[in-house]
Amino acid sequence: MATLKRGRDYRGFILLSILLGTRREAWAGHIFYSLPEETDTGSFVGNIAKDLGLEPRELAEHGIRIVSRGRTQLFALNPRSGSLVTAGRIDREELCAQSARCLVNFNILMDKMSLYPIEVEIIDVNDNSPRFLTEEMTVKITENTAPGVRFPLNEARDPDVGTNSLQSYQLSPNRHFSLVVQTGDDGAKYPELVLERVLDREEEAVHHLLLTASDGGDPPRSETARIQVTVVDVNDHVPVFSLPQYQVTVPENVPVGTRLLTVHAVDLDEGVNGEVTYSFRKITQKILQIFQLNPHTGELSTSEGLDYEESSYYEMEVQAQDGPGSMTRAKVIIIILDVNDNAPEVTLTSVSNSIPEDTPPGTVIALFYLQDRDSGKNGEVTCTISENLPFKLERSVDNYYRLVTAKNLDREKLPVYNITLKATDGGTPPLSMETHISVNVADTNDNPPAFPHSSYSVYIPENNPRGASIFSVTAHDPDSHENAQVTYSLSEDTLRGAPLSSYVSINSDTGVLYALHSFDYEQFRDLQLRVTAQDSGDPPLSSNVSLSIFILDQNDNTPEILYPALPTDGSTGVELAPRSAEPGYLVTKVVAVDRDSGQNAWLSYRLLKASEPGLFAVGLHTGEVRTARALQDRDALKQSLVVAVQDHGQPPLSATVTLTVAVADSIPDVLADLGGLEPPADPDDSDLTLYLVVAVAAISCVFLAFVIVLLGLRLRRWRSSRLLQAAGVGLAGVPASRFVGVDGVRAFLQTYSHEVSLTADSRESHLIFPQPNYADMLLSLESCEKKDPSLTSIDFHGCKDEAENIQALDCDYCSWLN
Secondary structure (H helix, E strand, C coil), X not given: CHHHHXXXXXXXXXXXXXHHCCCEEEECCEEEEEEECCXXXXXXXXXXXXXXXXXXXXXXXXXXXXXXCCCCCCEEEECCCCEEEECCCCCHHHHHCCCCCCEEEEEEEECCCEEEEEEEEEECCCCCCCEECCCEXXXXXXXXXXXXXXXXXXXXXXXXXXXHCEEEEEXXXXXXXXXXXXXXXXXXXXXXXXXXXXXXXXXXXXXXXXXXXXXXXXXXXXXXXXXXXXXECCCCCCCEECCCEEEEEEECCCCCCCEEEECCEECCCXXXXXXXXEEEEECCHHHHHHEEECCCCCEEEECXXXXXXXXXXXXXXXXXXXXXXXXXXXXXXXXXXXXXXCCCEEEEEEECCEEECCCCCCCEEEEEEEECCCCHHHXXXXXXXXXXXXXXXXXXXXXXXXXXXXXXXXXXCCCEEEEEEEEEECCCXXXXXXXXXXXXXXXXXXXXXXXXXXXXXXXXXXXXXXXXXXXXXXXXXXXXHHXXXXXXXXXXXXXXXXXXXXXXXXXXXXXXXXECCCCCCCCCCEEEEEEEEECCCCCCCEEEEEEXXXXXXXXXXXXXXXXXXXXXXXXXCEEEECCCCCCCCEEEECXXXXXCCXXXXXXXXXXXXXXXXXCEEECCCCCEEEECCCCCCXXXXXXXXXXXXXXXXXXXXXXXXXXXXXECCCHHHHHHHHHHHCCCXXXXXXXXXXHHHHHHHHHHXXXXXXXXXXXXXXXXHHHHCHHHHHHHHHHCCCCCCCCCHHHHHHHHHHHCCCCCCCCCCCCCCCCCCCCCCXXXXXXXXXHHHCCCCCCCHHHHHHHHHHHHHHHHHHHHHHHHHC
C-alpha cells in the first residue's frame, strides 16, 4: 500500500510527460531523451528506430543493441515498435545522488561496429520524504539561559532535488521556544531552536516538542522528529573546538582502523559540566558506515576501506557536548588520494570472430571500451597490439576503440590471428591488462588450382589394354573447403575425326587418365591433350596443363617381304645363275620391310635352308644372295633356297621366303632343262594342262608377230632420225657382253621382269608371260648393225647370233610346251 500511495504522488507527472511526449534533442551526433524516474518497466523513452532513420523491422537486420558501460542495464529496445523503453525501475537518487542534473549515457551499436551516443536525462519526482538522522533529539538548556539563545538541531535530509527537496521546518506550538532556519552556502537548511522565555527547572524540568520537515513536492512530503528539552543547572561555559574546520588528506589504500585525525574541544567548566563528548552531527548513513568517532577522545578512524573511485571527498560535522548539554560544532573534511590500485579494463563490445580474406583495409574487426577507475595519470590508459600484425587501433567515440585491418589478409599464409590487446595505465608502477581476440580468416576463392609442372609427357607402350590407367595428374588449390575441391576434365579436341574423349578419359575427382583404346604405334605415335583443373568456388577458377602422350613401339609386326613377291597361288619365283659365275656373283636380292620402328625394324637376313649347302650366301644386312663358290657341272640345275628375315625386337619376329635358282649358261639351256624339272603329269589333269599351254602359245605367237612388224617400222625411222644417231653414239659405250653369255641371259630375264615363274613344288609347272619388252633387244641389234668401232667383229656376230637365238627362243619354247 505504501508503494501504491507513493505511485499516486507522481503518477500525474508521468502521465503529463507521456502526453506531452518525451523531449528529444540531437547535437553533434548525440541523441537526447528525458524520462521521469520511477516509471514502470517497459515505459516508452523514445523512438530510436526513427531517430536512426530506420524502420522497426530493420533493427534486427542491422544488429542494433544497447552498449552500456554500467553493470545494470537500464534500458532496452522494443524490436516490434523500434522504441527505447525502460528495462526496470530507475531511481534517480541511486544513480546521481543529489546532483542537479542526472544524465545516463550509453551507446547504440549498429552493424556491429557503428556507435551512436545516447543521453537520457532522468527527471526527479517527489518520491522521497525528508528524513532526520535520528527520530529523537535531546537538547539540554540551563535554567539561567537568557532568552534569544539559539540551539542547533539535527537537520533533515531529502535525496530529491529542486522543489522536491527539503523546503521548510515547522516547530510544534509552545510558549518557550521558537524555530529559526539558517541556509548554508551549499543551500542546505539548518534548523535552530530559539529560547523565547526563561526556563524554570522547578516549574517544568523537561519540554517535549515536535519538529516537522517538509519538501516542496506536489503533494508535499514531510517527516517529524521529537525534541526533548531538558532544563539543567547553571553551566557557565560551552565546549570550544581547537579548530573551526579539520581537514586531512589520506590515500585510499589506508588500512581499516587507521586514525585519520583527532578533534579536540575544551570546556572550562569543572566536573561534569566540563566533561566533553564527541558525536557526528551532519552525516549520511553511508558515511556513518565508513568512519567512526571515539566519543571520548575525538579520534576519527576508518571502519571500512576507502575507495577513491566511489568518493574522493567526504564532508561531515562533529559536535562536542559537555555534561549539561552545551554543544558546539566543527566541520571535518576528508580528501581521498587516488592510488593506482585498479588495472585498466577492456570491455569487448563487438567482435567479428571470422572475416573473409578479401576484406579491404580499414574494416572494423572489433569494438571495445577502455576504462580505468583510477584518476589522473593512474587512469590514463594506452592500448597496444603487436606490430607484426596486419591490424591497427583507431579511437572511436568516448573511450571506445576500434580494431581495424591495416593490410590485405591472406588465409593461405595465416588462417588464424591471435591478437593480444594490452591496456596499460600511467600509474607508478603501471598496471596492465591483456585481452585476447582470435580472428579466423575465412577463405575466399582467390587461388586457382595449380599443377606442379607446366606440361607432362607420358610414355605408354602400344597394344595397351583398354581401360587401363595410363597417368595421373594432380592440381593443388591452397584455398579450403569447396574452394579447394578440384575437378578435372579434358579439353574438347579431335583426332582423326573422332573426339579425344573417345581415346582417353579422366576421372573428374582423382585426375587419373584411362585409355579407352588399345593404341597402335603404326597408326599414330602421340596424342596432345589439355587437362583443365577447376575448383568449386563461386565463381570457379581453373588452370590448364598440356599433356603429351607418346606411344612406344612394340615388336608386334613381322617383317614383310617385298621382293621376291609371292604370287597369290603361293608359288616361288625363279632366279638365274650362270654356270660361269664367279664366287660373289649377285644372284638376287631379298627386300623386306618392318612396320615397326627402332630396333624392332632392324632386319637381318640369313640362309635358313639350301638344297646345296655352301653354294650360296646371304648378306646379313643387305639380303643379297650371292654365290659362295664357283659353279660346277655336278651342281644341280635347280637350287632351292630358304631365306629368313628377322627383326631385332624382343622377342624377335621373322619371315621366310623360298627362292628357286636355275643354274644355266643361256636361256635355251634353261628351257631345255626345265622340261626335266617337270614332274610326271597327273592323268586327271593332263587335258586341262594341254588346253592351257596351247592357249598361252597361241597368244605368244600372235604377240611375237606384232612385235616383228613394229620392229621393222622403227628400224626405218631410226635410220633417218638424228635422235637415233645420237642414241647410236651413246650405245657405242654399252659393253659388248650385254647379250653374250651370262650377262645376256640376265638382260633377257630382266626384260621379262621375272615373267618366268616356276612352281617347283607344285604338281604342274606353270609359266606366266606378261607383255615382253623388246626395247633393250632392239637397241642392242641396232647398235650391232651400226659398225661401232668399239665392237669387234666377234662381238657383232655375237650380237646377231644372240638376236637370232632370241627369235628362235619363242619357237623353241612353243615346241617345248607342245
